[in-house]
Amino acid sequence: MSIRLTNISKTFGQFQALSPLTLDIQEGEMIGLLGPSGSGKTTLLRIIAGLEGADSGSIHFGDREVTQVHVRERRVGFVFQNYALFRHMTVADNVAFGLEVMPKKQRLPAAEISKRVTQLLETVQLGHLAKRYPEQLSGGQKQRIALARALATQPEVLLLDEPFGALDAKVRKELRRWLRSLHEELKFTSVFVTHDQDEALELSDRVVVMSNGHIEQINTPAELYSHPNSRFVFDFLGNVNVFEASWQQSRWQNGQAFLVPPAQQTLQQDGALYVRSHELTLSDKPNSQANLPFDIVAITPVGAEVRVELAPHGWHSKELWEAKFTQHHLQELGLQKGSLVYATPRTGYFFGVKGDSSPTRLSWPFLTPGSLAFDI
Amino acid sequence: MNSFKPLRVGEAPLIKWSLITLAVLLALLFLLVPLVSIFQQALVGGWQRYIGHLSQPDTLHAIGLTLIVAALTVPINLIFGIMLAWSVTRFEFPGRKLLITLIDIPFAVSPVVAGLLYLLLYGSNGWLGEWLYEHDLQVMFAWPGILLVTIFVTCPFVARELIPLMQQQGASEEEAAVILGASWWQLFRRVTFPNIKWALIYGVILTNARAVGEFGAVAVVSGNIRGETNTLSLHVQLLYEDYQAEAAFASASLLALIALLTLMLKAVVEWRQQRSLTANDNKEQSPL
Numbered sequence: 233m234s235i236r237l238t239n240i241s242k243t244f245g246q247f248q249a250l251s252p253l254t255l256d257i258q259e260g261e262m263i264g265l266l267g268p269s270g271s272g273k274t275t276l277l278r279i280i281a282g283l284e285g286a287d288s289g290s291i292h293f294g295d296r297e298v299t300q301v302h303v304r305e306r307r308v309g310f311v312f313q314n315y316a317l318f319r320h321m322t323v324a325d326n327v328a329f330g331l332e333v334m335p336k337k338q339r340l341p342a343a344e345i346s347k348r349v350t351q352l353l354e355t356v357q358l359g360h361l362a363k364r365y366p367e368q369l370s371g372g373q374k375q376r377i378a379l380a381r382a383l384a385t386q387p388e389v390l391l392l393d394e395p396f397g398a399l400d401a402k403v404r405k406e407l408r409r410w411l412r413s414l415h416e417e418l419k420f421t422s423v424f425v426t427h428d429q430d431e432a433l434e435l436s437d438r439v440v441v442m443s444n445g446h447i448e449q450i451n452t453p454a455e456l457y458s459h460p461n462s463r464f465v466f467d468f469l470g471n472v473n474v475f476e477a478s479w480q481q482s483r484w485q486n487g488q489a490f491l492v493p494p495a496q497q498t499l500q501q502d503g504a505l506y507v508r509s510h511e512l513t514l515s516d517k518p519n520s521q522a523n524l525p526f527d528i529v530a531i532t533p534v535g536a537e538v539r540v541e542l543a544p545h546g547w548h549s550k551e552l553w554e555a556k557f558t559q560h561h562l563q564e565l566g567l568q569k570g571s572l573v574y575a576t577p578r579t580g581y582f583f584g585v586k587g588d589s590s591p592t593r594l595s596w597p598f599l600t601p602g603s604l605a606f607d608i
Numbered sequence: 609m610n611s612f613k614p615l616r617v618g619e620a621p622l623i624k625w626s627l628i629t630l631a632v633l634l635a636l637l638f639l640l641v642p643l644v645s646i647f648q649q650a651l652v653g654g655w656q657r658y659i660g661h662l663s664q665p666d667t668l669h670a671i672g673l674t675l676i677v678a679a680l681t682v683p684i685n686l687i688f689g690i691m692l693a694w695s696v697t698r699f700e701f702p703g704r705k706l707l708i709t710l711i712d713i714p715f716a717v718s719p720v721v722a723g724l725l726y727l728l729l730y731g732s733n734g735w736l737g738e739w740l741y742e743h744d745l746q747v748m749f750a751w752p753g754i755l756l757v758t759i760f761v762t763c764p765f766v767a768r769e770l771i772p773l774m775q776q777q778g779a780s781e782e783e784a785a786v787i788l789g790a791s792w793w794q795l796f797r798r799v800t801f802p803n804i805k806w807a808l809i810y811g812v813i814l815t816n817a818r819a820v821g822e823f824g825a826v827a828v829v830s831g832n833i834r835g836e837t838n839t840l841s842l843h844v845q846l847l848y849e850d851y852q853a854e855a856a857f858a859s860a861s862l863l864a865l866i867a868l869l870t871l872m873l874k875a876v877v878e879w880r881q882q883r884s885l886t887a888n889d890n891k892e893q894s895p896l
Contacts, residue, residue, distance in 0.1 A: 283783055303786050310787045316780035320802040330788035333798075385788065 233388040239289035264436035272445040309382030309390040317366040324362040330385040372403040392424035475505040487547030503584040507577040512555040522576040649857035661858035670843035678819040689766025697774040723828025749831030757825040766811035806881040817870040
């Protein structure tokens with residue numbers, strides 16, 4: 233079932249939790265609501281479920297308007313962050329709950345219910361735990377039971393609040409894959425909330441990036457990564473280095489450091505260049521287009537890659553820069569802690585102080601008309 | 609060489625055993641001896657006289673009145689306590705903190721003062737008293753007054769047991785139940801009630817014990833009319849003032865019995881509560 237949110241807003245006292253926002257979710261889509269805490273993503277999810285009322289706007293499930301429909305009648309599946317399993321009921325009773333509280337006329341016969349419960353427990357691969365109580369389960373098992381309970385009434389919309397937040401890395405990865413395949417099999421429309429960009433990018437068909445109660449950007453994971461449309465999205469999608477630039481002598485200057493942008497009118501202004509940590513090359517000499525001197529502060533191997541922490545040498549940056557290389561590549565470069573190196577961005581995104589908030593994507597080195605890039 | 613065994617702080621044998629001995633002695637002297645002597649005094653003339661004292665019409669009436677008051681107080685405060693605990697733990701509203709503090713008033717105020725307040729309010733010169741008088745409703749110096757003050761002094765017990773528990777459990781199980789389609793009654797019966805059951809029973813036991821034994825507040829509003837508005841605790845005092853010590857102790861022994869019964873029930877419930885909390889901690893956590 234498709235979900236259509238129109239001009240939804242919500243305030244808690246003085247706090248504007250959601251500014252009017254509009255969102256269309258296609259049937260069968262899996263949407264990730266991504267944002268820092270306080271961005272309004274959980275509030276939005278609870279409004280879709282009917283656990284909170286919106287101050288304005290309307291909600292449609294397919295053609296049915298549900299804005300004024302009670303949460304009980306919306307027939308959505310909801311998975312809580314802390315699972316919210318009924319602690320005094322067995323796993324089987326938990327899963328059966330949604331089927332047993334149906335009005336008498338719609339309710340299945342008891343035998344039918346227990347058959348359905350067994351089936352569901354098989355689906356989540358936990359049939360052997362039917363008689364256990366929630367406290368006896370591990371976090372990952374609780375999460376699966378919570379999902380089985382939510383799916384028991386065969387909802388066409390499944391909402392998940394930070395579904396894997398409390399689990400350790402390995403279980404989290406496993407459950408993500410499992411949810412993805414379950415989604416492909418059962419084809420429900422689902423919306424989940426997360427603050428983990430990896431989770432959002434891996435699971436979602438489209439990601440909705442939120443901050444301060446409004447939507448920053450909606451796009452597919454691939455598009456979002458290659459075309460972030462604001463500084464916020466860029467910052468939030470992972471490690472990024474920022475070069476605060478002022479336009480002087482036909483180049484971007486910051487202390488001793490400078491970068492020469494391609495000759496475009498819109499680039500000839502103050503602004504900030506965002507460079508991802510794996511899009512930097514290091515060398516022992518500057519060149520005519522990039523002079524970004526750094527001292528190497530630390531070289532840290534993390535699994536297959538190596539992180540190099542860089543402190544600006546003779547210019548200013550709010551935070552240390554970070555460059556990522558493979559072990560192999562690093563050995564070729566022969567870098568040492570404490571040595572002076574010069575960085576060149578391969579790709580960067582420039583946000584000018586003038587103009588709209590969307591960035592310009594740039595690549596180095598480039599050929600300036602009538603010249604080649606030379607080492608100084 | 610002497611083998612030196614380090615002791616935990618405060619575990620020097622001298623201190624340990626003198627403290628324990630002192631505590632046991634004081635408990636015996638202040639708690640057990642009076643309790644035993646109540647039964648001893650009550651039974652000083654033998655079982656037959658004991659039964660005889662208890663089957664006096666005034667005593668029987670006092671027992672009946674006490675039980676009726678308790679039987680009415682408990683369900684009223686049970687419902688009131690659940691409503692109160694539900695509102696302060698499940699809703700946000702201005703004055704919520706104030707309401708939580710208000711619940712404690714009956715604990716903070718001396719029962720005699722509570723009785724006097726009710727007398728002021730409902731007595732013939734009180735704000736509500738005149739209206740009641742005009743409508744020929746007797747509240748003070750009659751059983752409704754006794755019931756009212758008993759409800760007043762016992763109303764915090766259930767709520768005080770439920771509020772911390774419901775706060776700790778949070779509302780998400782209830783939200784989950786409603787999303788799954790449960791009606792209000794199904795929600796309460798199948799989710800909320802089982803979660804608060806033991807705390808509720810505990811609150812009821814305490815309420816009942818206090819309702820049966822309440823003296824101060826009831827003394828002010830009852831008017832002490834023998835065979836009419838005398839509860840068991842008031843009756844004990846009346847008998848004693850009439851120099852019928854043996855009869856007074858016979859009635860007092862009933863109150864003591866109820867107290868012992870309450871303690872036993874309380875111990876059982878606490879044990880059950882503890883067990884339901886820890887039962888699952890002992891079982892092995894199975895891996896994913």
